[in-house]
Amino acid sequence: MAGYNVIVIGAGPAGMMAAIRAAEYGAATALFEKNASLGRKLGLTGKGRCNLTNKCPLPDFLERFGKEGQFLRNAFAKFFAPELMRFFEYNGVRLKTERQARVFPATDNARSVIDCLRKVLAQRGVDIYLSSPVKKVLVKNGAVGGVQLTNEEEATARKIILSTGGVSYPETGSTGDGLKIAKSLGHQVSELYPGLVPLETEETFVKELQGLALKNVRIVFEVDKKRIESGVGEILFTHFGVSGPLILDLSAGVVKLSDSGRVVMLIDLKPGLSQEEIEVKLRNEFQQKGSLILKNYAKELFPQRFIDIFLSKAKVNPAKKCHQISAVERKNIVLLLKGFPLVIKRPRPFAEAMVTCGGVSLKEIDPRTMESKKVKGLYFCGEILGLAASSGGFNLQAAFSTGYLAGESAALALE
Numbered sequence: 001m002a003g004y005n006v007i008v009i010g011a012g013p014a015g016m017m018a019a020i021r022a023a024e025y026g027a028a029t030a031l032f033e034k035n036a037s038l039g040r041k042l043g044l045t046g047k048g049r050c051n052l053t054n055k056c057p058l059p060d061f062l063e064r065f066g067k068e069g070q071f072l073r074n075a076f077a078k079f080f081a082p083e084l085m086r087f088f089e090y091n092g093v094r095l096k097t098e099r100q101a102r103v104f105p106a107t108d109n110a111r112s113v114i115d116c117l118r119k120v121l122a123q124r125g126v127d128i129y130l131s132s133p134v135k136k137v138l139v140k141n142g143a144v145g146g147v148q149l150t151n152e153e154e155a156t157a158r159k160i161i162l163s164t165g166g167v168s169y170p171e172t173g174s175t176g177d178g179l180k181i182a183k184s185l186g187h188q189v190s191e192l193y194p195g196l197v198p199l200e201t202e203e204t205f206v207k208e209l210q211g212l213a214l215k216n217v218r219i220v221f222e223v224d225k226k227r228i229e230s231g232v233g234e235i236l237f238t239h240f241g242v243s244g245p246l247i248l249d250l251s252a253g254v255v256k257l258s259d260s261g262r263v264v265m266l267i268d269l270k271p272g273l274s275q276e277e278i279e280v281k282l283r284n285e286f287q288q289k290g291s292l293i294l295k296n297y298a299k300e301l302f303p304q305r306f307i308d309i310f311l312s313k314a315k316v317n318p319a320k321k322c323h324q325i326s327a328v329e330r331k332n333i334v335l336l337l338k339g340f341p342l343v344i345k346r347p348r349p350f351a352e353a354m355v356t357c358g359g360v361s362l363k364e365i366d367p368r369t370m371e372s373k374k375v376k377g378l379y380f381c382g383e384i385l386g387l388a389a390s391s392g393g394f395n396l397q398a399a400f401s402t403g404y405l406a407g408e409s410a411a412l413a414l415e
């Protein structure tokens with residue numbers, strides 16, 4: 001196998017961008033991918049439409065990564081959303097912006113993004129090795145020297161970029177190989193846990209609600225005195241529990257919260273009204289609509305499919321007429337409207353998590369170059385890093401930006 005200046009391990013968005021950038025600087029570059037095709041996970045992103053970045057301002061962008069966001073400042077200073085969009089548009093992918101500043105290819109097809117990256121890799125002369133899983137990074141005297149594949153073949157390189165992703169959706173190839181390699185080279189890997197993941201509930205009645213979306217609700221997750229609160233949005237019932245945008249975005253925090261005990265999720269079905277306002281509204285309407293059956297009145301409050309479960313939890317007979325509802329029953333309804341409880345059992349497994357939280361410790365990587373502080377010539381980019389964001393195109397931008405910086409730094413360091 002030929003010798004290279006730069007070898008990139010893993011052809012996800014981070015690795016492909018790293019290889020493109022290294023080759024742009026004239027480095028003889030090879031990209032090793034264990035799958036038979038490039039960017040398998042990328043093909044699934046955004047439900048196959050690929051939400052590749054977000055046009056929100058930089059401070060909001062960084063905030064999506066929590067305290068780890070600061071690590072990305074240098075990478076974003078070099079190659080941020082406008083530069084990424086220019087890259088794709090210059091290379092023939094028309095883009096469009098949807099609600100919440102999310103950017104997608106105009107084709108609504110992630111294939112366009114993968115095809116574009118493949119085309120640019122070829123134009124830059126990157127050698128691509130598919131079905132070529134890397135087993136080891138070879139290190140001599142504290143500096144990288146090459147890679148060994150699982151078939152024992154070796155290739156030499158002066159710089160190695162590790163971009164093998166995390167451990168979520170492992171069927172796409174992201175099985176944590178790079179995390180094991182990083183550990184074997186002396187890097188610390190923080191605890192891994194699933195992010196952007198649906199949650200299982202103890203209540204089994206959710207099964208009856210499967211497919212039902214509750215729109216314009218707010219949710220709070222509580223354990224002891226700790227709580228996480230969402231904005232107003234949508235949740236979706238599934239056969240095992242809950243999913244949907246609000247749940248996915250808060251899920252990583254909920255997994256952390258569950259270290260402190262049993263997490264209860266409260267759904268505020270009327271976030272625009274206070275408890276007192278609902279109390280007054282119900283009192284008045286129960287009087288006005290006296291002979292209307294409660295079950296029929298409840299259609300004004302929430303979707304039909306939710307009525308029986310809600311009223312049974314409120315311990316009110318749905319066949320009662322509005323004027324027969326006692327003050328205690330009315331109070332129960334009000335309390336449940338402002339906080340319908342579900343107990344969180346656990347997150348769904350990594351196989352269903354869109355991102356991996358945790359990864360190679362950021363303290364051991366120079367954010368100005370993405371180079372390891374432990375092994376000379378070793379660089380990291382993408383989801384293998386110990387950072388993750390909420391949904392909206394932030395994770396892909398981080399993969400592209402850190403890939404760009406790692407590729408450029410590796411090539412420049414050859415001189």
Ligand SMILES: Cc1cc2nc3c(=O)[nH]c(=O)nc-3n(C[C@H](O)[C@H](O)[C@H](O)COP(=O)(O)OP(=O)(O)OC[C@H]3O[C@@H](n4cnc5c(N)ncnc54)[C@H](O)[C@@H]3O)c2cc1C
Pocket residue numbers: 009010011012013014015032033034035038039040041042044045046047050051052053132133134135163164165166168169172173174175176177178353354355381382383384392393394395396397399
């Ligand atoms: C269903 C789903 C939808 C998503 N939607 C979005 C979205 O719309 N927007 C967004 O911003 N983010 C989204 N994400 C997250 C985003 O896909 C990831 O953050 C991103 O793919 C990470 O890029 P990466 O290059 O670091 O890793 P990956 O994309 O995981 O790529 C790593 C590559 O390394 C290869 N590899 C692993 N081990 C080896 C080895 N030993 N040798 C050689 N190759 C190896 C793998 O096969 C893989 O191809 C989504 C994730 C999922 C699962």
